[in-house]
Amino acid sequence: MKAxxxxxxxxxxxxxxxxxxxxTPAPGxxxxxxxxxGVNFPDTLIIQGKYQMKPALPFSPGTELAGVVKxxxxxxxxxxxxxxxxxxxxxxxxxxxxxxxxxxxxxLPPGVEFKVGxxxxxxxxxxxxxxxDRGRVQAGETLLVLGAAGGVGSAAVELGKLMGxxxxxxxxxxxxxxACRQLGADATINYSSEDLRGAVKRITGGKGVDVICDPxxxxxxxxxxxxxxxxxxxxxxxxxxxxxPKIPLNxxxxxxxxxxxxxxxxxxxxxxxxxxxxIARLAQWIVxxxxxxxxxxxxPLARAGDALADxxxxxxxxxxxxxx
Numbered sequence: 621m622k623a624x625x626x627x628x629x630x631x632x633x634x635x636x637x638x639x640x641x642x643x644t645p646a647p648g649x650x651x652x653x654x655x656x657x658g659v660n661f662p663d664t665l666i667i668q669g670k671y672q673m674k675p676a677l678p679f680s681p682g683t684e685l686a687g688v689v690k691x692x693x694x695x696x697x698x699x700x701x702x703x704x705x706x707x708x709x710x711x712x713x714x715x716x717x718x719x720x721x722x723x724x725x726x727x728l729p730p731g732v733e734f735k736v737g738x739x740x741x742x743x744x745x746x747x748x749x750x751x752x753d754r755g756r757v758q759a760g761e762t763l764l765v766l767g768a769a770g771g772v773g774s775a776a777v778e779l780g781k782l783m784g785x786x787x788x789x790x791x792x793x794x795x796x797x798x799a800c801r802q803l804g805a806d807a808t809i810n811y812s813s814e815d816l817r818g819a820v821k822r823i824t825g826g827k828g829v830d831v832i833c834d835p836x837x838x839x840x841x842x843x844x845x846x847x848x849x850x851x852x853x854x855x856x857x858x859x860x861x862x863x864x865p866k867i868p869l870n871x872x873x874x875x876x877x878x879x880x881x882x883x884x885x886x887x888x889x890x891x892x893x894x895x896x897x898x899i900a901r902l903a904q905w906i907v908x909x910x911x912x913x914x915x916x917x918x919x920p921l922a923r924a925g926d927a928l929a930d931x932x933x934x935x936x937x938x939x940x941x942x943x944x
Contacts, residue, residue: 623715624924627678629669632928635681637921643717645693650722652705656738657713658684659919659927659940660771661835661860666711667928675711681924682713682942685720686728686737696722704728706737708888714924716944723892729903736906739939740913743771744902745895746884747779750833750855752898753887754880759784761830764820766844767860768805769796772835774938777803778911785831788823790816790840792934799914799937811840820847828852828875841865845872845879852877860934914938 623640645651663681665671689703699705699722706728707720728737751757763780767773768789780787781804789800790809797808809819820829828849834841838861845854845867854872856879859865872879888895905911917940919927927940 621716622921623680624682624921625678625680626667629667629677632664632667632925632932635667635925635928637924640715643719645691645696645719647694648696648722649693649719650689650696650699650705650725651691652685652687652707652718652720652725653690654685654713654716654718654944655687655734656685656944657682657921657942658738658742659924659931659936659942660684660742661858661931664928664932673710680712680715682709682711682715682718684708684738684742685713685718686734687718689725690717692722698722699725704734706741708741714921714942716921726896726899726903729907732903732906735915735918735941735943736913738941739771739915740775740902740906741899742884743939744775744779744911744913745888745899746772746857746882747775747833748898748902749884749887749895750857750882751776751779751783751831753894754882755831755833755853755855757783757785757831760786762786762788762824762827762849763831763833764788764790764829764844764847765805765833766790766811766840767836768800768808769937770835770860770934771936771939772857773833774800774803774914775911776833777805780833781805782905782910788820788829790844796937803914815843816840817843817846820844824849831855833857836861837865838863839865842867842871845877848872848875848877850876854879855882856880857882915941917941918943
């Protein structure tokens with residue numbers, strides 16, 4: 621079977637596609653014939669050796685996928701060959717066959733395409749955990765989403781609206797902001813051409829925003845935090861801008877606000893039942909048409925390097941997906 625391999629740490633153009641032996645499931649595992657795999661920002665880091673998980677070389681990147689169960693290992697009772705599933709793995713998803721812990725698989729919802737199934741678990745799981753469990757977003761509150769056209773950001777725009785919030789979407793181009801308006805954003809900010817703090821003040825009439833969804837970091841976090849309303853919550857999700865900001869801690873003190881870390885990976889492991897309930901709710905909303913994951917770019921498996929390069933260059937709106 622073919623797999624995208626990282627044989628040396630580096631940029632996406634160092635990845636290679638090779639034939640490797642087919643996989644055999646260990647106890648508690650299933651082998652999934654991958655039909656589609658989501659492309660995520662952590663994938664760009666893990667191939668450079670910059671992520672918190674550092675698998676031994678060579679390895680295949682890729683954490684989320686959708687496909688069909690090929691084989692099941694000892695002790696697996698709830699899955700069988702032929703089942704269509706969505707799965708989450710620490711790595712290994714960019715391959716025709718993927719070994720996954722059976723407990724990290726859920727049934728593919730009826731009527732949902734593989735490419736959509738591969739595009740929602742990590743981004744929507746992260747955003748829903750952020751808004752529901754950490755930010756505790758309430759109907760009528762104002763939510764500011766940074767990087768609002770990206771995977772986590774676009775999910776947060778959709779989910780924020782579904783949860784009853786007024787959503788302000790911030791992104792770097794007018795095309796991206798138009799995509800955010802299509803997802804339901806009530807107001808938009810182009811932070812490449814507008815002063816972010818000033819725009820937040822203008823849009824909110826000086827009140828500020830109740831919740832900030834921040835998967836970007838860099839130079840945008842502090843001006844966003846300065847636009848926080850009293851007792852607001854700033855959700856730290858990631859650093860797609862490439863820089864971890866240094867925040868003056870007097871800002872949350874003066875506002876009576878909170879800076880909250882969001883790690884969906886840790887949550888999904890430590891609080892599995894709660895995470896499964898979240899994912900089940902998201903899957904139901906997809907089936908009902910209440911959320912529609914934005915899949916803007918589809919690449920064949922052999923072009924995984926191009927997909928990661930485009931993601932790193934911020935050319936992707938919503939999600940990019942690899943297909944077999």
